[in-house]
Amino acid sequence: MLYPKLPIAVMCLAMATACSKKVKNQTQGDYIAAVLSEDAVPASRTLPTRPEGGFVEGKGANLDPEEAEQRRNKNMVEPIVFGTSVAGITMNTRYSEAMQTLVYYSSNQSADFYQEHIAVIWGAGADPVPGLIVVLDGYAGKLKLPDPYGEVSIGQPMAGRIGSINDVRSFMLTIGAAFEGQPSTYDCEKSLTCQFNEDASSYQLDFRRGGVYLNKTADLPIGLIYFSQPQRFFAPLVDPILHNLSIGGLTFQTRRTTAEARLGPPVDERPEGGIVFTYYDRFNFAVAWGQDTTPSAFKAVGKYEGPQNFGGTIGSRKIGDSFANVTAPASDTTGKNLLLALDRALNQRAANYDCSIVNGEVQATCQATIVDDNPNDNIAPRLLLVIDRSVYSFTMDASRTWLSVGMREP
Structure with a gap:
């Protein structure tokens, strides 16, 4: 169990699922113009609907029903002492002791559920202490x-x-x-x-x-x-975004061990468009690690705080900023005008240079694409601009809000 990933486990336990599916996130950004997964986390009850289906024989004591009820009723009104104790156990209570205190209900993946309306993921060892305790709906203590x-x-x-x-x-x-x-x-x-x-x-x-x-x-x-168990938090990334070269202070030569010493441990992993991205920085920065433990791609999304200097009259911008003043969105219905403006600024082109067609040939490294993953999913279409080895994502509305940027290795 990796304790730094506990907040992810918390949400999984709250829904009593294995968390094998991910919520589709409009702001997660794009590495390439790929259709994102349609998987979503289904709503479910806090506790399994079939207790016997998750019951592990021999794991919970076979208590007399009256004793079980008395124990449960006593435990579930115990005060909650934050980070310390709940339902008669603490973060230092050994597994063997807890099984003599709590009323076992069932198990789901690595979690044990108890009738007191708590769930526990146990640490390592023959007689471990909790790595995580989640107080669920129905617990009466304050x-x-x-x-x-x-x-x-x-x-x-x-x-x-x-x-x-x-x-x-x-x-x-x-x-x-x-x-x-x-x-x-x-x-x-x-x-x-x-x-x-x-x-x-x-x-x-x-x-x-x-x-x-x-x-x-x-x-x-x-x-x-x-x-x-004690968690460590890391300051948000403010490193500048360098076109085709770097995000989050990482380059395509940065080793994973070096990166995570500064970024902290990952908060999630998500398969997207055939690539597995590892997320950091409160889900605002993601890396696709190659087999040699250097990045094959990375991207900034959501509320990434580092700026990018586009040069020219565009200047420095952050994700979440509007680019409506760069071109007239109402007339730029394909996004090509914004594409050309960014390419000219980033690559110091002439004012009339068209990167999308060179010597009469369409260039795969300079394209504007409108993506609408599913017209019925209430997620607005996005504009994807491929410029060299980078993909910039914007809203298609009048604000032309910058959503994300991703880069792939040379």
Whole structure:
């Protein structure tokens, strides 16, 4: 079990799936003009619908039903002490002891589920301690937070206490200081003891010894709480993007061990267009590692913070910026005008140079393509611009928002 990948495991456990499928993400970017996977994570119950299907013979004690009920009812109202204890066990409780404390329910892949509404992924060894504990919907114990938040529980609506969605980060900083035993002026984000993430369904507030996830609905309920062995967070990448050469401080000669010493461990791996990308930097930077452990491709997506200097009148831009002022989007219906403008700026071409056709031949290294993976999936079409060994992705709307850039090895 790789503890640095725990937030991924958290979401898997919350859905009680093997997490073999990935959510299609509009902002994940493109390495080539390939159709992205249509797989999606299905909604499912918190616990298996057939307990006997996941029950491992001999793993859970065959308790008398009355004893099991008494034990479960006692454990599931125990206070949640963040990163330390829940349901009568701690992060230092040995497996053998936990099986005498909790009421076993079933197993799903590497996780054990208990009737107290918690799940545990155990560490290594003959009698391990937990690597991860997830507190699931149905657990009745409360977590005491610093003022003004008070005591909370799983499913607790937080909108009235946090204020609004815009205050979620402030909520993270306040409770992050308390979790670290620091004064309220302590900034856990700058100190790299907490990290703010989000996806389409939740705000993910990860701390050094666990996390608190809020569902993205109007009342901002607490979706789950998890504990982990100590996690290490890394500062976001701000390295400049260099056309055809480098992203995230990596070149095509950088070894994986060298890169991960600075990037930290990967947060996910995703097959995309026949290539497996390994994600870093809060899912904002991805690398396709070759067999020689150097990159065969890499890309910046999402909220990657490093700038790229396009040169000319375009200047320095970041992913998420609009390129509407480079060309007139309304008349540039194919994207070719933006393609030529970027090529001329990046490669210092003449003002009338057309990279898409040279000596009467169409150039595969200078093309504009509109991609609409599935017209019925509510994801807007994207404009892909191939320039040399790089692919730039933009929205096709009037904003011409820059979505991603990917590069392949020479």
